[in-house]
Amino acid sequence: xxxxxxxxxxxxxxxxxxxxxxxxxxxxxxxxxxxxxxxxxxxxxxxxxxxxxxxxxxxxxxxxxxxxxxxxxxxxxxxxxxxxxxxxxxxxxxxxxxxxxxxxxxxxxxxxxxxxxxxxxxxxxxxxxxxxxxxxxxxxxxxxxxxxxxxxxxxxxxxxxxxxxxxxxxxxxxxxxxxxxxxxxxxxxxxxxxxxxxxxxxxxxxxxxxxxxxxxxxxxxxxxxxxxxxxxxxxxxxxxxxxxxxxxxxxxxxxxxxxxxxxxxxxxxxxxxxxxxxxxxxxxxxxxxxxxxxxxxxxxxxxxxx
Numbered sequence: 001x002x003x004x005x006x007x008x009x010x011x012x013x014x015x016x017x018x019x020x021x022x023x024x025x026x027x028x029x030x031x032x033x034x035x036x037x038x039x040x041x042x043x044x045x046x047x048x049x050x051x052x053x054x055x056x057x058x059x060x061x062x063x064x065x066x067x068x069x070x071x072x073x074x075x076x077x078x079x080x081x082x083x084x085x086x087x088x089x090x091x092x093x094x095x096x097x098x099x100x101x102x103x104x105x106x107x108x109x110x111x112x113x114x115x116x117x118x119x120x121x122x123x124x125x126x127x128x129x130x131x132x133x134x135x136x137x138x139x140x141x142x143x144x145x146x147x148x149x150x151x152x153x154x155x156x157x158x159x160x161x162x163x164x165x166x167x168x169x170x171x172x173x174x175x176x177x178x179x180x181x182x183x184x185x186x187x188x189x190x191x192x193x194x195x196x197x198x199x200x201x202x203x204x205x206x207x208x209x210x211x212x213x214x215x216x217x218x219x220x221x222x223x224x225x226x227x228x229x230x231x232x233x234x235x236x237x238x239x240x241x242x243x244x245x246x247x248x249x250x251x252x253x254x255x256x257x258x259x260x261x262x263x264x265x266x267x268x269x270x271x272x273x274x275x276x277x278x279x280x281x282x283x284x285x286x287x288x289x290x291x292x293x294x295x296x297x298x299x300x301x302x303x304x305x306x
Contacts, residue, residue, distance in 0.1 A: 206242030
């Protein structure tokens with residue numbers, strides 16, 4: 001067998017060692033970090049995709065629900081962009097074509113997508129599509145926190161950091177959300193508002209309505225209730241102190257209080273069977289999912305178990 005000269009053998013060994021150690025990586029390894037978003041999903045990522053589709057000329061309602069309409073728009077975009085397969089799934093290749101570079105002074109749906117993502121990290125921005133000083137400051141702050149060049153320009157690197165990163169409270173469907181994350185989900189869904197006697201969101205004040213520590217399942221359940229009932233929902237209680245304690249409590253992120261409008265009350269009592277009376281006298285109605293609706297004197301107390 002022919003021998004490889006000593007120097008060549010040394011270089012080859014070094015190359016193999018580098019590959020084994022992960023010091024050399026191909027583009028697809030980085031691309032794999034982009035999240036997969038597909039039909040059936042309900043999330044801020046879906047809202048982001050919908051805003052970006054609109055920015056690319058494929059007008060899509062930004063409701064956070066990946067249904068047939070959104071899937072069709074994704075497929076149309078994939079086909080026009082020369083992507084294969086045309087499967088309606090937003091993965092690495094589709095994300096890289098879909099994102100739009102934006103900066104201060106820009107306006108439109110791509111900016112709304114950026115603002116929606118920034119709110120996952122507690123930015124608290126109004127999703128108005130105007131890239132002004134406030135959005136610019138939040139972008140620079142986010143970039144700095146991720147070790148990126150804090151220039152305020154949302155290009156591919158910043159986009160990737162935004163959509164692949166996780167904020168302090170996120171962690172999947174049963175993870176805990178920050179107030180800003182939950183508020184963004186509700187705002188994106190449309191028809192969901194909240195109120196408090198103190199006009200505040202401090203979790204440690206009983207006069208506030210806070211979503212800090214709300215389970216993602218509870219947020220998604222609220223959006224599902226809104227869509228299934230067709231009723232506008234007003235949240236009057238979240239995870240703030242002052243509610244009854246227990247495993248499945250407000251504080252632990254399982255419960256949300258809703259104003260008892262005739263629309264919501266008629267939907268609950270007409271859709272779910274009455275299953276008993278709570279110790280405090282509240283009538284109980286239970287959904288097939290296991291979620292429990294308790295009619296208290298001035299609100300519906302809903303426990304989202306699934």
